Amino acid sequence: MNVVGEGATPITEVAAAVLLRGDPATPEFLLAQRPVGKVYAGYWEFPGGKVEAGETTRAALVRELQEELGVTVDQAWPWVCCEFTYPHARVRLRFFRVTSWHGEIAPIEHSGFVWSKVGAAASVAPILPANGPILRALALPPVYALSHAEERGVEAELTRLAHALSSGLRLIQVRDKTLPRAQRRHFAHMVVTLARGFAGACVLVNDDPELARTVSADGLHLSSRRLWEIDRRPDFDRVAASCHTPADLARAVELGLDFVVLGPVLPTASHPEARAMGWEQFSRLLEHSPLPVYALGGLQPNMLDTARRHGGHGIALMRGWR
Numbered sequence: 449m450n451v452v453g454e455g456a457t458p459i460t461e462v463a464a465a466v467l468l469r470g471d472p473a474t475p476e477f478l479l480a481q482r483p484v485g486k487v488y489a490g491y492w493e494f495p496g497g498k499v500e501a502g503e504t505t506r507a508a509l510v511r512e513l514q515e516e517l518g519v520t521v522d523q524a525w526p527w528v529c530c531e532f533t534y535p536h537a538r539v540r541l542r543f544f545r546v547t548s549w550h551g552e553i554a555p556i557e558h559s560g561f562v563w564s565k566v567g568a569a570a571s572v573a574p575i576l577p578a579n580g581p582i583l584r585a586l587a588l589p590p591v592y593a594l595s596h597a598e599e600r601g602v603e604a605e606l607t608r609l610a611h612a613l614s615s616g617l618r619l620i621q622v623r624d625k626t627l628p629r630a631q632r633r634h635f636a637h638m639v640v641t642l643a644r645g646f647a648g649a650c651v652l653v654n655d656d657p658e659l660a661r662t663v664s665a666d667g668l669h670l671s672s673r674r675l676w677e678i679d680r681r682p683d684f685d686r687v688a689a690s691c692h693t694p695a696d697l698a699r700a701v702e703l704g705l706d707f708v709v710l711g712p713v714l715p716t717a718s719h720p721e722a723r724a725m726g727w728e729q730f731s732r733l734l735e736h737s738p739l740p741v742y743a744l745g746g747l748q749p750n751m752l753d754t755a756r757r758h759g760g761h762g763i764a765l766m767r768g769w770r
Contacts, residue, residue: 457533457538458538459531459538459539459540460498460537460538460539460540461498461499461505461508461539461540461542462496462497462498462499462539462540462541462542463496463497463499463505463506463508463509463512463541463542463544464493464494464495464496464509464541464542464543464544464579465494465495465496465509465512465513465521465524465543465544465546466478466494466527466543466544466545466546466582466586467495467513467546467549467553468545468546468547468566469563472590473616474565474566474567475565475566476563476564476565476566477494477563477564477566477586478494478495478553478561478562478563479492479493479494479561479562479564479570479572479575479579480492480493480494480495480516480517480555480558480560480561481493481555481558481559481560481561481562481572482558482559482576483557483558483559484559487534487536488576490559490574491574491575491576492562492570492572492573492574492575492576492579493575493576493579494543494579494582495512495513495516495517495558495561496508496509496512496513496516496541497512497515497516505526505542506524506526506544509521509524509544509546510524513546513549515556515557516556516557516558517551517553517554517555517556517558517561518551518552518553518554518556519549519550519551519552519553520549520550520551521546521548521549522548522549522550523546523547523548523549524544524545524546524547525544525545525547525756525757525759526542526543526544526735526758526759527543527544527545527740527759527761528543528582528585528737528738528739528740528761529541529542529543529735529736529737529738530543530578530581530582530738531738532577532578534577534578539578540736541578543582545756566586566587567587567648570583581738584706585706585707585739585740585761588619588706588707588740588761588762589617589618589619589648589650589762590752590761590762590763591617591619591749591752591762591763591764591765591769592619592620592621592709592742592762592763592764592765593609593612593617593619593620593621593764593765593766593769594621594623594764594765594766594769595609595620595621595622595623595624595635595639595766596623596624596766596767597624597627597635598624598626598627602627602631602634602635602638605635606635606638606639606642608770609639609642610642611770612769612770613642613643613645613646613649614646615770617649617769617770618646618648618649618650619649619650619652620639620643620649620650620651620652621651621652621653621654621669621688621764622635622636622639622651622652622653622654622665623654623669623766624654625654625655632659633659633662633663636651636653636659636660636662636663636665637662637663639651639663640663640664640665650666650667650686651665651666651667652665652666652667652668652669652686652688653665653667653668653669654669654671655668655669655670655671655674656668657682657684660684665684666684666685666686667684667685667686667687667688667706668682668684668686668687668688669687669688669689669690670682670687670688670689670690670705671689671690672689672690672691672692672696674689675689675690675691675696675699675700675703676699678703680703681703681704681705686706687703687705687706688705688706688707688708688709689703689705689708689709690708690709690744691708691709691710691741692710692711694733696708697710697733697734697737697739697741700739701737701738701739705739706739706740707739707740707741707742707761708737708739708740708741708742709741709742709743709744709764710730710733710734710741710742710743710744710760711724711725711730711743711744711745711764712724712725712744712745712746713725713726713727713730713743713744713745713746713747713755714726714745714746714747715745715746716745716746717746717767718766719745722745724745724746727754727758728758730743730758730759730760731758731759734759734760735759737759740761740762741759741760741761742755742760742761742762742763742764743755743758743760743762743763743764744763744764747763747764747765747768748765748768749763749765749768749769751763
């Protein structure tokens with residue numbers, strides 16, 4: 449289905465599938481190779497194709513996977529949506545994470561396919577340009593833990609983090625902005641030291657680039673206020689932000705951030721005055737987001753699948769991550 453955007457170039461709507469198998473903590477994803485005779489022949493891509501007139505994007509996904517790979521989708525969660533301009537076309541790719549299907553995968557309309565581990569370097573090349581950034585986004589863990597040493601105490605929070613890391617937690621934000629500066633620096637240093645003992649663990653510091661560099665954190669998490677105060681992406685490997693409005697989300701995209709948290713989705717004890725948006729508004733706000741979005745606010749660990757059904761990458765938790 450072609451639609452006309454703000455410019456004169458028509459946009460081709462495309463449904464793309466990230467098929468995932470194996471251990472949910474360290475899954476594998478499928479890439480397929482474009483056959484001889486097609487544009488970008490020999491390049492590797494996530495399978496999928498154009499949305500036809502009268503189709504929903506999900507219906508197109510189901511049809512394309514049946515035609516291209518011979519499988520029938522059982523479960524598919526909407527994920528990120530990005531636009532890309534090729535020399536021959538401008539496309540809007542709506543990615544779905546497909547976690548269950550039946551039938552035997554076969555390269556019916558591809559030259560071959562390969563399974564690769566999420567977070568590892570791609571095992572094939574070249575990868576279709578529009579699909580490259582998706583590999584980095586896909587490597588983000590499903591749970592983003594926000595520290596709460598202000599309430600629990602530094603030592604108790606470090607104990608909680610050690611246990612959670614041992615149980616698979618891999619993405620942490622050092623928040624605790626009201627701790628005395630020296631105490632916060634000590635706490636951040638200890639969190640980074642703990643995380644270094646676990647492969648793939650990533651620590652971001654909330655709103656303090658100097659502290660993040662001092663403790664050698666992996667990245668920086670921007671408040672929604674700081675998001676509007678800067679004019680370029682901070683120089684860290686990972687940069688995230690807190691968002692509450694469509695304008696915040698657009699700003700995060702403009703700055704080229706890696707992911708965002710969006711909320712509050714449900715009423716939350718930490719911000720009782722904030723109006724909860726609910727799951728339907730959450731889903732509408734991120735429908736065309738090219739960034740992975742974590743749901744935030746009043747959530748529990750058992751709500752991960754709910755967040756994913758509504759287009760979220762995962763959930764961000766302050767109290768419930770252990």
